[in-house]
Amino acid sequence: MLMKRIIPCLDVDKGRTVKGINFVGLRDAGDPVELAMKYRDSGADELMFLDITATHEKRKTVSALARKVSAVLDIPFTIGGGIRSLEDAAALLEAGADKISINSAAVKRPELIREIAERFGRQFVVLAVDARWEKEEWYVYLNGGRLRTETRLLDWVQEGEALGAGEIMLTSMDHDGTKQGFAIEQLRRVSQLCGIPLIASGGAGNAAHFLEVFREAGVDAALAAGIFHFGELSIPALKNYLIGEGVAIRPVNIEETWN
Numbered sequence: 623m624l625m626k627r628i629i630p631c632l633d634v635d636k637g638r639t640v641k642g643i644n645f646v647g648l649r650d651a652g653d654p655v656e657l658a659m660k661y662r663d664s665g666a667d668e669l670m671f672l673d674i675t676a677t678h679e680k681r682k683t684v685s686a687l688a689r690k691v692s693a694v695l696d697i698p699f700t701i702g703g704g705i706r707s708l709e710d711a712a713a714l715l716e717a718g719a720d721k722i723s724i725n726s727a728a729v730k731r732p733e734l735i736r737e738i739a740e741r742f743g744r745q746f747v748v749l750a751v752d753a754r755w756e757k758e759e760w761y762v763y764l765n766g767g768r769l770r771t772e773t774r775l776l777d778w779v780q781e782g783e784a785l786g787a788g789e790i791m792l793t794s795m796d797h798d799g800t801k802q803g804f805a806i807e808q809l810r811r812v813s814q815l816c817g818i819p820l821i822a823s824g825g826a827g828n829a830a831h832f833l834e835v836f837r838e839a840g841v842d843a844a845l846a847a848g849i850f851h852f853g854e855l856s857i858p859a860l861k862n863y864l865i866g867e868g869v870a871i872r873p874v875n876i877e878e879t880w881n
Contacts, residue, residue: 626836626864626871627667627843628857629821630850632657634673634687634703635835639851641805654853658691661850664857665874666697670791672723672750673703685717687716692718700748711738715746723791725750726764729773732785739786746753747820753808754795760808767795775808776815783816790816793823799848801827804835813840821845829855829863836869 631641632654651732654671661669671688688701701714702723711722728735728749739747752767753760753775760775779790792812794805804825813820819842822835826846835844849855858874865873 624842624870625667626841627821628665628832628860628871629668629670629843629845630657630661630666630857631670631672631823631847632691633847634671645652646794654687655694657851659694661857662695665861665872666857667843667872668697668698668700670700670723681758683842685713688714688719689717692847697708702748702750702881707734708729708737708741711742711746715742718787721746721748721789723748723750723835725752726769727762728782729762729771729778731783735782735785735787744788747787748789748791749779749782749793750793751775751782752793752795755808763795776811779812779816783818787818789819789821791821791823797825798823800825801849803827803831803863804839804844806839807836809835809839809841813825818845829860832860833869836864 634654639654639657658669671691672840692699698720700721700723701717701719702725705714705722705724706727714722724734724747733822735747737748745771752763754763762771762775762778763769764771764772784788790812792809794808797805802825804822809820809822821843822839823845826832826844826849832844835841850857861871861874864871
């Protein structure tokens with residue numbers, strides 16, 4: 623049985639880690655390098671670094687900062703934001719990425735997924751998808767949640783897998799930052815459709831939400847930001863709780879419990 627994974631996410635804007643609710647109302651959450659070291663030492667399985675305004679501002683990912691974060695890590699590291707070409711992906715690989723996350727550019731030109739997968743391997747490609755429930759359907763959004771498309775979520779994740787994505791990271795815009803729990807039905811539907819690993823994102827508020835998403839939605843990993851950044855839940859406490867509930871997850875050698 624594959625181990626489930628816990629992934630903290632650094633949403634970065636202007637060199638700082640930030641966090642909002644439903645993709646708006648951003649507040650400062652700390653220095654990305656300091657947070658990366660904290661998560662490395664507390665038992666995170668991977669780390670995600672997303673330059674959340676790169677696409678909207680029509681610029682490339684802040685690779686210099688990503689390189690500084692990579693330098694302090696010894697766990698898998700995914701970098702995303704503003705990737706539009708093979709050259710962009712190669713630059714982030716050189717900056718220390720183990721995987722890259724592509725979102726808006728892939729929707730606009732789906733062949734980008736195939737091109738990157740063929741050059742670097744599909745294990746290098748995480749297809750990030752931001753989706754919102756509207757008119758009895760989930761629709762895909764671009765540019766950090768600013769631009770609605772007519773692309774249906776379930777159609778897009780199947781196409782992305784067929785083109786060569788190695789993982790899907792699905793963020794529910796309706797749940798993001800609310801701390802009311804993950805979008806279980808949305809995640810369950812995608813998990814049933816796809817044969818590649820699925821990362822749940824958006825809505826984590828406590829340890830029980832992680833247990834629910836692993837048990838009920840069939841995801842392979844769960845990502846969170848604010849509850850880790852602001853000290854509401856530690857990774858050792860979360861992992862000890864999940865292990866106690868029978869979830870297969872890599873343990874940490876830190877005694878800490880969740881209440």
